[in-house]
Amino acid sequence: MEFKVPTMAELMAAGEEPEILFWVGCAGSYDERAQKITRDICKILHHVGIKYAVLGTEESCTGDPAKRAGNEFLFQMQAMANIEVLNAYNVKKIVTGCPHCFNTIKNEYPGLGGAYEVIHHTQLIQDLINEGKLKAEGGESFKGKKITYHDPCYLGRGNGIYEAPRKALEVLDAQLVEMKRCKSNGLCCGAGGAQMFKEPEKGNKDINVERIDEALEIGPQVIAAGCPFCMTMLSDGVKLKDKEQEVKVLDIAEITARANGL
Amino acid sequence: MVAQIIFLVLTLAAIALFTVNLRKIIRNIRLGKPVNRQDQPQKRLLTMLRVAFGQSKMVVRPIPAFLHFFVYIGFVIINIEVLEIMIDGLFGTHRIFNGLGGLYNFLIGSFEILAFTVWVSCAIFLVRRNILKIKRFSGVEMKSWPKSDANYILITEILLMSAFLFMNAADAKLQVMGASHYVTAGAFPVSQYLMNILPASESALIMIERSCWWFHIIGILAFLNYLPYSKHFHILFAFPNTYFSNLEPKGEFTNMASVTNEVKAMLDPSFIPAETEAGKFGAKDVTDLSWVNLMNAYTCTECGRCTSVCPANITGKLLSPRKIMMDTRDRITEVGQNIDKHGAEHQDGKSLLDDYISREEIWACTSCNACVEACPVNIDPLQIIMELRRFAVMEESQAPGSINAMLGNIENNQAPWKYSPADRFNWAQES
Known part of the structure; x- marks a missing residue:
């Protein structure tokens, strides 16, 4: 990257505190596709000049997949260890690159001693747009392009956030088209509830294929996502349908970074 | 006098049986583990008013929402009529509320229109379930009893509404004939069209009016006691269920x-x-x-x-x-x-x-x-x-x-x- 991503440890050593902690998440850290999104979120943060930091190697799984799989022990072990790190750094505000991390830290950590202001990166982008710090200029033009947004369950139904990601897309002057099942009626990509880590049960179709069929029906050029797991499922679906040339699956952060030439 | 005693015994027996079954269900629910749902009473009350009374989550599917609304509102409002039936049954009176005059006519007229819309809605529901074969009503769990349960409920409601309308038709005809005991009261916007198909003899009309009256009230008491065994229990439990529902974000799972x-x-x-x-x-x-x-x-x-x-x-x-x-x-x-x-x-x-x-x-x-x-x-x-x-x-x-x-x-x-x-x-x- 063209700039150095600051860590909490470095800032603390310099006697400083960031305005916001960027919680990258496991997918954002290790998954090649999601790593690109992580870097784009950093580019946006860097571009607007927010004082931020990441935990780097001190970050650890939030415990979300363990909790959804039914292993509350492992979840709480992870949660308490993370809370100890976050509290030690006196973290006040967190932005996450993943709706699952977002939901877990925001809703399930407070009861275990970790109370922070938590936002998802699409909310950060919306705020930056509202504050006039982010526009859609100097980069790739999405003007007139047909874009459809897939609601991640843990952002949408799970936490009622439907507008922020759509606001982030509205500035593009693109043609936003909704799928039949959207917002509170949105169809899951098939990865939630620890499904990401197992083969699906016997059925007649994969959930991500059902979703991609629905998305392709409206003939979009871009399917916008806000979750690394949705990203995997939707990309796989597009690949399976042999539509990789015509349809791009992009995270809102990637779209924002591209539109601003970051 | 005999009729009044029979009525009293039937009513008390029906209420007693229902109470026994309701208490069993409440006891069964209490076998569950404790969870605190007593917080934020104001928000809970609003949730109940919006979701249960206001049917706010039904509107997502407009056709069933529309039909269900008629059945729901019909059920709630026609129950005012049951109050009159209860008093008449216990004291041997006839249309005790007729003293309300214009208001009474308005009420009876409204009940008739509602009874008709309930009748039509239930008939359409039966068609949806049994002829149109809407996918939502099938599935492995919807065989045998659950399938019959739905049909029994709809047929019962149609029969109850029919009895109510035929009772009014016979009554109206008796009022026109000036039969003693049948005071001129009520408005009959729907059942007036049924008058012509009823026989002309006074004794036959009285027979029909009384039979429908008894069928209607016994039907309601029987239906009340059917509820604890049926999926139709939602007409009562929808209210506490929405009141005690989860107010936290849906994504949040409890920490054990x-x-x-x-x-x-x-x-x-x-x-x-x-x-x-x-x-x-x-x-x-x-x-x-x-x-x-x-x-x-x-x-x-x-x-x-x-x-x-x-x-x-x-x-x-x-x-x-x-x-x-x-x-x-x-x-x-x-x-x-x-x-x-x-x-x-x-x-x-x-x-x-x-x-x-x-x-x-x-x-x-x-x-x-x-x-x-x-x-x-x-x-x-x-x-x-x-x-x-x-x-x-x-x-x-x-x-x-x-x-x-x-x-x-x-x-x-x-x-x-x-x-x-x-x-x-x-x-x-x-x-």
């Missing part, structure tokens, strides 16, 4: 306090838990679930909105959130019957998990909350699925192999995949 104690003790040996509650983690049987889960089960009217939006069910998997609720009710009913027959200590060796709900079902869930969102009375099938998973994983260590691998990775590498924690920050090195 029993686990918190153990984890704290593990991390800090000097920690002494305030109160250790013994018992298992998660749920194997219905009595391991919370009382709200059990109330949810009694409230479910098997409409299938949950199942029709479930991504697992849509793609042909075995999981159906409606079946989760129906299984829970069937099992808690069975547990209750065991208590009645054999006492509270009796164990029948069966459980909700495996005997009713299979592992394949609980592992097909994506926890997407679509079922919870879709339920018009705020039932939460996801919570039951999660409690069953918790039992399978924490008490039995029985999870699909790949799930165990994922859990092992989190334990060892602090990530669900097999990557080294030392490599977690490598993404910043590339461009």
Whole structure:
């Protein structure tokens, strides 16, 4: 990257505190596709000049997949260890690159001693747009392009956030088209509830294929996502349908970074 | 006088029987584990008013919402008429409220129009269920009794409304003929059209009017006692069920306090838990679930909105959130019957998990909350699925192999995949 991503440890050593902690998440850290999104979120943060930091190697799984799989022990072990790190750094505000991390830290950590202001990166982008710090200029033009947004369950139904990601897309002057099942009626990509880590049960179709069929029906050029797991499922679906040339699956952060030439 | 005594006995017997069954259901619900749903009374009241009284979650599907609204409003308002029937039955009076004059005419006229709309709506519902074969009303769990249950309810309502309208038609005709006892009262915007098909003789008309009157009131009392056995129980339980529903974000799952104690003790040996509650983690049987889960089960009217939006069910998997609720009710009913027959200590060796709900079902869930969102009375099938998973994983260590691998990775590498924690920050090195 063209700039150095600051860590909490470095800032603390310099006697400083960031305005916001960027919680990258496991997918954002290790998954090649999601790593690109992580870097784009950093580019946006860097571009607007927010004082931020990441935990780097001190970050650890939030415990979300363990909790959804039914292993509350492992979840709480992870949660308490993370809370100890976050509290030690006196973290006040967190932005996450993943709706699952977002939901877990925001809703399930407070009861275990970790109370922070938590936002998802699409909310950060919306705020930056509202504050006039982010526009859609100097980069790739999405003007007139047909874009459809897939609601991640843990952002949408799970936490009622439907507008922020759509606001982030509205500035593009693109043609936003909704799928039949959207917002509170949105169809899951098939990865939630620890499904990401197992083969699906016997059925007649994969959930991500059902979703991609629905998305392709409206003939979009871009399917916008806000979750690394949705990203995997939707990309796989597009690949399976042999539509990789015509349809791009992009995270809102990637779209924002591209539109601003970051 | 004899009629009044028969009426009194029937009414008291019906109310007594209903009370016995209702108390059994409340006792069964109380077999569930405690959960605090007494907080934020104002928000709870508003939720109940909006979702149950206001039917706010029905509007998503306009056609059934429209028809259901007529049946709902008809049910609520026509019950004012039942009050008059009760008083007339007990005191041998006839149309006791006729003193209200113009208001009475307005009321009876409204009841007639509502009775007609209820009749038509129920008829359309029957067509939807049995002729149009709407997918939502089928499915593995909708065979035999649940299928008949719906039809019985609709047919009963049609019969009750027919009796009400024919009673009024005969009454109106008797009023015109100036028959004694039949005071001129009421307006008959619907039943006036039925007058012509009734016989002209006064005795036959009285016979019809009385038969319909008795059929209507006995039908209502019988229907009341059918409720505790039926999916139709939602007409009562929709209200407490929405009042006590979850007010937190849907994505938030409960943190198990029993686990918190153990984890704290593990991390800090000097920690002494305030109160250790013994018992298992998660749920194997219905009595391991919370009382709200059990109330949810009694409230479910098997409409299938949950199942029709479930991504697992849509793609042909075995999981159906409606079946989760129906299984829970069937099992808690069975547990209750065991208590009645054999006492509270009796164990029948069966459980909700495996005997009713299979592992394949609980592992097909994506926890997407679509079922919870879709339920018009705020039932939460996801919570039951999660409690069953918790039992399978924490008490039995029985999870699909790949799930165990994922859990092992989190334990060892602090990530669900097999990557080294030392490599977690490598993404910043590339461009």
